[in-house]
Amino acid sequence: MAALGWLLNLGFGGSADAAAAQVIIPQLTQLLGNGMAIRAESLTVNFLAWDTTNNVGKTGDSGNFTMRLIKDGGSPTVPDNALSEPDATNLKGIYEVVLTSTEMTANFLTLGGESSTANIVIFPLLITTERGSIAVIDTVVDAGATAAALSTAQTDLDTLTGSDGVTLATTQGNYAPSTVAALSTAQTDLDTLTGSDGATLATTQGNYAPSTVAALATAQTDLDTITGSDGVTLATAQGLYAPNKVVPDAAGTAPTLAELQTTALTESYASNGSAPTQNQMLYAIHQMLMEFAISGTSYTVKKLDSSTTAFVVTLDDATNPTSNTR
Secondary structure, three states: OHHHHHHHOOOOOOOHHHHHHHHHHHHHHHHHHOOOEEOOOOEEEEEEEEEOOOOEEOOOOHHHEEEEEEEOOOOOEOOOOOOEOOOOOOOOOEEEEEEOOOOOOOOEEEEEEEEOOOOEEEOOEEEEEEOOOHHHHHHHHHHHHHHHHHHHHHHHHHHHHOOOOOOOOHHHHHOOOOHHHHHHHHHHHHHHHHOOOOOOOOHHHHHOOOOHHHHHHHHHHHHHHHHOOOOOOOOHHHHHOOOOOOOOOOOOOOOOHHHHHHOOOOOOOOOOOOOOOHHHHHHHHHHHHHOEEEEOOEEEEEOOOOOOEEEEEEEOOOOOOOOEEO
16 A cells, blocks of 8 residues: 555655556555455445645545446446545545446456546556356354264264164153153053053052042942932932932922912023023013013013013014014
């Protein structure tokens, strides 16, 4: 960079050295401004704008630049992206632009231009690309890590199953602690339940189903009480399990027809859409005839207390109804 400053400070004052600087500076700009460029890979490049009057880098002048890009000696084109100035304080005269992957699809590129501001020189940037792919490099690096991981996984698998992939390695305890001991304990427990032959119920199984034999005997006795020992006859003493299903009173007397006809029914109404019981059907019919109020198309049926709504029926017409629905 010191050599670049020396050449720039020649001042273009008409000396032979100034003419030489104009030839050498673009080459130095190429060498100092860019590292390895990959063909067809986007690249951010820098170039220099120089004030030949004051012999300093020109800042804040990108709006006056007309830039052109040449690919492999073709026709000049305008770069796709806008110019920017990375640091006008510490990098005076340095500008940058991002060349797209399409723009970088060439073997040799030249980026240059001019400024409409007087005495400002934009040094052209020469770029030679290399064949390659950063993505491919990343893939190779990733593949290296993957190979190492696969090797470790294979070692772990061999530890679990043996190198033949079948035999269970004796050291597998690190992965399934005390598996052999656990299996042995499980077998012992199973033998306690079923007997070592896997069929006979061990007498000591009570530890797992406490008092199973006694509980089964009690259950059988209860079942006999309900159904009779033959499993068919309904025992008269079943009242203990389903109280008063056959007779309505504690004395065991069956109701007479007169009693059934004179016993008041419990008031109840089926919910809309549900199948009603006999009592619910009778109450719905009774109250629709005895306690109701019509307002518009609403036919409101009241309960026995004459105030609580039992259900509402909707008429098809407020004046001349011919049907109703709930």
